[in-house]
Amino acid sequence: MAAISSLSLKTPTKIQSLTKTHYSIPLNLPFSCRSKSKRTGSIGSRTRIRCGLLIEPDGGKLVELFVEESQRELKREDALKLPKIKLTKIDLEWVHVLSEGWASPLKGFMREDEFLQTLHFNSIRLEDGSVVNMSVPIVLAIDDSQKNLIGGSTSVALVDDENNPTAILSDIEIYKHNKEERIARTWGTTAPGLPYVDEAITHSGDWLIGGDLKVIDPVKYNDGLDRFRLSPAELRDEFTRRNADAVFAFQLRNPVHNGHALLMTDTRRRLLEMGYKNPVLLLHPLGGYTKADDVPLHWRMKQHEKVLEDGVLDPETTVVSIFPSPMHYAGPTEVQWHAKARINAGANFYIVGRDPAGMSHPLEKRDLYDADHGKKVLSMAPGLERLNILPFRVAAYDKTKNAMAFFDPSRPQDFIFISGTKMRTLAKNKESPPDGFMCPGGWKVLVEYYDSLAAAENGRVAEPVAS
């Protein structure tokens, strides 16, 4: 994959494996922004405190849940003696999310008190009486036999596919997994066909296990994209290095077209008008589980890369990174999670679109959620009062300009709306969208993707090739 000038690297140690890089590498992090565990005296976890001008993480500090490097071997040996729980791919994504502090101040998979507050209040009250947002249950399901295996143990080892211990969950609490109630309160429906439910809940166990998580080795996917997976701490460092005085996050799980680019450029302009000197964009594609008909992460990253190469977005003021969370498609409930996690990564502005995290109703011919509810719920959500919500302005193809532009209701006849479905149909048929809808390089990636999809005998999608 060719280089993207605006991207930051995951860790400097990865550089050697890359070619043709002209990344700006955050080697010289301001020391004051990273409190080493030696200095804080905490054991087995790195705790970060407020950096410069950035918004504070939820709960006042970023909770990272890594075992100290020097303790890893010891912990691995400890883990081998514990009852084992095998993690699914999505479980592992949540371990990743938790370990890096996206869900701060959560210290592990939810115990029942946290689960109930999430389901009923979309927020959790902390010991000091303050409230943080938490709308999506981050839970680990086990079945009867696993529960029996755990017996009276107070800790368990979380192991990967090959039984290697990934993490330890300690001071555990096991409680009932009422799937119906969890689904109804999270999605506002129990209709069969919800992608995350089918994938991760329906066949999961009847118990949930919560506890304090410590990750032995940071989660890596070895898919060529780990270098894009910056943790909240790393993103905060990068924003500080760039002297950002505002960070605006754009969550996406679709190809970027020029309407998106217009919106992001316009947002920066508005922030400058508001008096900010250096607003930085966090372009933050979701990297965890997505439904089968979404464009896979690899192809999306390739498309984003082409868009950035085309210079549609300014590399100096854009950080592209992958958000490791799996996707729930839970509309107004999930958009809160998407926003809250970005606070922890240092974003104080959040761009929210029409029907965020929405999808079609699995059974009925309508959208599952009201298109305006995401924005409304987000703006009223407990624990998100500090976050500035920026509603998405509607962009459409302006025939008079041969370009994407903000829709002008005084001359609707000049605009064409190109829906996601329309875009996919064009790409599948190798047709071109109107000039100016998407940069040609980005469009080519999309066409290639659908081409590979059609060619794939077993429906499995090929990885994109470097070009």
Add this chain to the structure above:
Amino acid sequence: MAAISSLSLKTPTKIQSLTKTHYSIPLNLPFSCRSKSKRTGSIGSRTRIRCGLLIEPDGGKLVELFVEESQRELKREDALKLPKIKLTKIDLEWVHVLSEGWASPLKGFMREDEFLQTLHFNSIRLEDGSVVNMSVPIVLAIDDSQKNLIGGSTSVALVDDENNPTAILSDIEIYKHNKEERIARTWGTTAPGLPYVDEAITHSGDWLIGGDLKVIDPVKYNDGLDRFRLSPAELRDEFTRRNADAVFAFQLRNPVHNGHALLMTDTRRRLLEMGYKNPVLLLHPLGGYTKADDVPLHWRMKQHEKVLEDGVLDPETTVVSIFPSPMHYAGPTEVQWHAKARINAGANFYIVGRDPAGMSHPLEKRDLYDADHGKKVLSMAPGLERLNILPFRVAAYDKTKNAMAFFDPSRPQDFIFISGTKMRTLAKNKESPPDGFMCPGGWKVLVEYYDSLAAAENGRVAEPVAS
């Protein structure tokens, strides 16, 4: 109906219609506790401020939504010119609830912002940033034809069965009624057979209408029980008159047995031990819609009366009144509403039982809610931090004492648990429960009720007769 010495009257004007009363009538209300509209300058509503030692209402003041008596005729004439919405029986119960300020600071049926916050957060943020609990949607549904009828009008008249205007809803907002989402988020299930859903939602309109409510005439039922329907303001006056320094509320919708009585007596004892000088019990049966197999309000009130006559509870420190809300059977969601409404009536302690507002799952052989979730959710609920939650201690029949007693786990063999089902079966078969389970007069009422039920040809239950 014979008199109950501990009951307060609804209004002194009703006394004339009663015989054999030896009620304590709150004729001499402390003037300082009632802010007349003349003094506050508010028009068309009575606003109450904090009384003595009682807990403050949600939002700081009790919001009553009555048209001033002098303005009623004028408003009635206004109403006749407005588009009309006919209220169902349950709608009217909500008008009653709203008008008396049980849902303070709500000023009428919910607009969409309030509805969404209720569904997602079980709480509403006020303009000053503070949060009040609100877990159950208080909404008014209309159908397409009613919506068309309203057209561009900004106010509507709410009319009763006979088209008499009951109230005016002004500054209205009409928004979509997504029934599936409302049901899923309120009940945590969409299984068919939820009583309130079948009764009030399934066949209701596809739109909700919110706005500011003004009630022209206070809602009366003319069923002989209106005198028991004290408003929050009247209850506060009564507690103040009795110099209560703590008020503990007991919500019920079932016959009272000696286990309940033990609990209530024991609660008072504990509050005295805590240093309160005069804790007063609000024995507060729910009076609105209940499901078909619950004992109807008339029979329950008759049963409560017998229990009180038997002297099981101390009339000096007990206020019996009817809570006008309809029942949702929404478990942990609804118990918050039950508690919040009682704050508005002056209660600062709330007794919560096992599985409050719970019922069997309509389809599966299990309880709909985990029996402990109600208590847990209540104790964590936003906006209820000021309320003291008193968990119900388990009482059972102690064979060694021939009386109801708190269950002693060290000698389980000495206790019999008499479930509601068991109690109903005994009463239906005209059998007696063990001595000391319920006072004989109260039991007799239950037997009579089930007798009348069996005898009723068309399934309609007879009213209890005075004895």
